[in-house]
Amino acid sequence: MTETRERARGTIIVGAGIAGLACARSLCDARRPFLMISEDVGGRIQRSQDGAVNLGAYYVRADYAHVNRYVRFGRRINALSTVRHDVDGAYTYWDRRLLLHLPQGIRFLRLLAQFYRRYRIFTANSVGMSQARAIRADPLLWDLYREPAEQFVRRHRINEIARTYLGPAVHGTAFTSLERLTAFPLLQLALPAIVPIYEFFFRFDLLQAGFEDAVLIDTVTRITPDVVGYRVETSRSGVFAADHVVVATPTDVAKRLLALGDVKNPVRAHMFQIKGNLRSPWAGAAISLFPGDHPTLAIAQQSDSSTLFCSQSERPDFDGYFSNWEVVEHKHWAPAFHLEGDALLECEQGPGLYLIGDHNVCGLEDAYITGLYAANKIAQHPIVERRYLDASP
Numbered sequence: 520m521t522e523t524r525e526r527a528r529g530t531i532i533v534g535a536g537i538a539g540l541a542c543a544r545s546l547c548d549a550r551r552p553f554l555m556i557s558e559d560v561g562g563r564i565q566r567s568q569d570g571a572v573n574l575g576a577y578y579v580r581a582d583y584a585h586v587n588r589y590v591r592f593g594r595r596i597n598a599l600s601t602v603r604h605d606v607d608g609a610y611t612y613w614d615r616r617l618l619l620h621l622p623q624g625i626r627f628l629r630l631l632a633q634f635y636r637r638y639r640i641f642t643a644n645s646v647g648m649s650q651a652r653a654i655r656a657d658p659l660l661w662d663l664y665r666e667p668a669e670q671f672v673r674r675h676r677i678n679e680i681a682r683t684y685l686g687p688a689v690h691g692t693a694f695t696s697l698e699r700l701t702a703f704p705l706l707q708l709a710l711p712a713i714v715p716i717y718e719f720f721f722r723f724d725l726l727q728a729g730f731e732d733a734v735l736i737d738t739v740t741r742i743t744p745d746v747v748g749y750r751v752e753t754s755r756s757g758v759f760a761a762d763h764v765v766v767a768t769p770t771d772v773a774k775r776l777l778a779l780g781d782v783k784n785p786v787r788a789h790m791f792q793i794k795g796n797l798r799s800p801w802a803g804a805a806i807s808l809f810p811g812d813h814p815t816l817a818i819a820q821q822s823d824s825s826t827l828f829c830s831q832s833e834r835p836d837f838d839g840y841f842s843n844w845e846v847v848e849h850k851h852w853a854p855a856f857h858l859e860g861d862a863l864l865e866c867e868q869g870p871g872l873y874l875i876g877d878h879n880v881c882g883l884e885d886a887y888i889t890g891l892y893a894a895n896k897i898a899q900h901p902i903v904e905r906r907y908l909d910a911s912p
Contacts, residue, residue, distance in 0.1 A: 528554040530897055531751050531761040533739045533776070536562020537576075537586065537883050538875040539767030540726050541890030547730040549898045554761075555734045556753060562769070563855070564721050564883075567792050567848045571823040573718065574790045574850040576883055577692075581715040582639075583884040585891070589726045593718035594805075594822065596711070602804035603687045609800045609807075612684060612712075623680045630675060631713060634663070634706040645888045647895070649866040650879050663702040665861045671702035685709060687808035691817035691829070693881070694786040698811075699859040704881060742766070742776050748871060763871040763897050767890065770857040770878050777874060781862045785854030788816060791828040793837065795844030815840075856881050866892060871900075 530546060532539045535557035546553045565575035579590055598612035610616055617624055637659055644653040655661050663671070672681040681697060689697050689708055697705060727734070741752040748762040766773050770782050797820070801807050807818040816829040818840065825847060828835065833851070837844045856877055864878045866889060873896065875889035 528552060528759055528761045529902060530554075530763040530765060531556060531749075531759055532765045532767055533557070533742070533751070534562065534767035534769075534772075534876070535560040535734060536767060536769075536876065536886070537564060538877070538886040538890040539765065540723075541585070541887040542765050542767060542875060542894045543730055543733065543890075544726055545891055545894030546897065547733075549894070551894075551898060551902065553730075553733060554759065555730075556737050556739050556751070556756075556759075557734065558736065558738055560727070560734060561721070561723060563852070565850065566720075569792075569823075569847070571825060572792045572821050572827050572848075574792065574827075574848065575852065577718065577819070577827075578711075578716045579719045579883060580710065581717070583887075585887045586883045589722045591720040591722060593720060596716050596718065596806060598712075600805035601808065602800075602806070603684070603808050604800070605683075605687075605810050609804070616683070620679045620683065623677045626675060627677045627680050627709075628712070630677075631706060631709055633659075635710060635713065638707070638710075642885065642888060645885070646891050649892060650885070650889055651863050651865050654863065654879070660703065663706065664863065666702045668697050668700040668702050668705040671705065672697070686811050690811045690813070691806075691808040693858055694788040694816055694829075694831070694855055695859055696811040699784070701861050704858060707880070707882065739776065742872075744869070762900070763873070765873045765875060765890075765893050765897075766868075767875045769854065769876070771854060773874055773876070773878065777868055777872075779864065779874075781860075782864065782878065783857040783862050784859035785857050786859065787831070787851075787853045788855045789830045789833055789835075790850045790852065791830070791835070791846055792821075792848040793826045793828050793841065793844050794824075794847050795826065795837075795841040797826060798840060798842055801840055867896070871897075873897075 529552035532542055532553055532555040535555050543555050563575040567574050578596055601612055602609045637657055641653050641657060641660055654664055672678055686697050693708055737756045738754040739751055740754055742764055743750050745760060749764045751759045766776055774782050801818055805820055809815050814832045819827040858881050864874060866873055868874050873893040875893050877886040
């Protein structure tokens with residue numbers, strides 16, 4: 520017979536990615552008791568062991584009002600240093616070829632600006648209402664969330680802009696193709712055309728300040744309703760009881776823990792940190808992107824002279840890109856995130872049970888805001904002191 524300890528916590532946060540950390544930061548500032556249980560801290564924000572390269576989330580936008588408080592900006596990623604490679608050659612995002620599609624380009628920028636205005640209102644609203652409700656509250660965003668990207672492209676007659684410019688960007692940053700997305704993430708992924716983006720170093724020490732000891736490294740195996748609140752079972756630390764539970768895990772884990780219905784389809788990628796000499800023409804670009812059917816997703820030269828090589832293949836043909844090379848580190852994201860489809864998940868999965876993260880809208884800032892929303896909901900409830908006894912099954 521194995522003894523399990525059942526201990527009381529006001530709130531348990533499952534997962535310590537950006538959404539879970541946002542919820543914890545907000546609860547800590549509000550002086551609400553909580554315990555965070557996670558296999559690691561940072562989730563899909565992951566730095567290489569030498570600290571030189573982001574092997575997970577790679578850039579932040581300049582308009583990340585919440586996340587950027589904990590970020591040190593690195594190199595700005597701009598259109599002139601980003602090169603698209605196709606069968607006709609290599610081109611930057613601002614080159615003479617754009618003149619061939621100038622009417623489409625102007626039309627697309629207008630659509631993007633309209634989306635951005637509504638999207639900014641949506642992100643502001645998502646602090647005080649659930650993300651799903653905030654999307655449904657805007658008829659334009661709700662339509663874009665469900666409309667296939669291909670249909671959107673045809674309807675607005677931006678086919679060449681989509682194929683030539685948007686396709687490689689989607690392939691290189693979202694690890695999928697335009698044909699598998701709806702219009703909402705397509706436009707969101709295109710926002711770097713009008714909003715500056717930067718490589719970054721995340722300051723977890725700042726975000727965690729004051730609740731470092733509230734993090735338990737363990738795996739949550741089961742969440743079940745209790746007479747009051749919920750029981751949270753772990754692999755090594757026993758059983759915890761909580762009035763509120765916040766699930767801030769990747770979608771596949773949340774689906775298992777909460778028995779979710781339909782969720783978005785996953786995308787996967789292999790990230791390699793490479794030491795070596797790039798061949799031409801890739802050596803001439805800070806960042807290289809590729810068409811949607813290419814096994815290579817992106818190549819980014821780093822400030823420490825290493826290269827971040829992103830691929831759909833576990834064993835890329837490095838000899839085709841480097842004159843000499845050495846794999847310093849390899850990270851397989853499976854999944855990297857869930858992005859394909861139009862499933863829309865509610866934050867409140869039950870009384871005192873919350874689902875947060877990038878399940879609906881992918882991006883560090885959007886995920887962070889879901890953590891704020893859950894914390895705000897929890898803070899509305901009075902703190903109740905309860906005593907739980909150790910239990911033996």
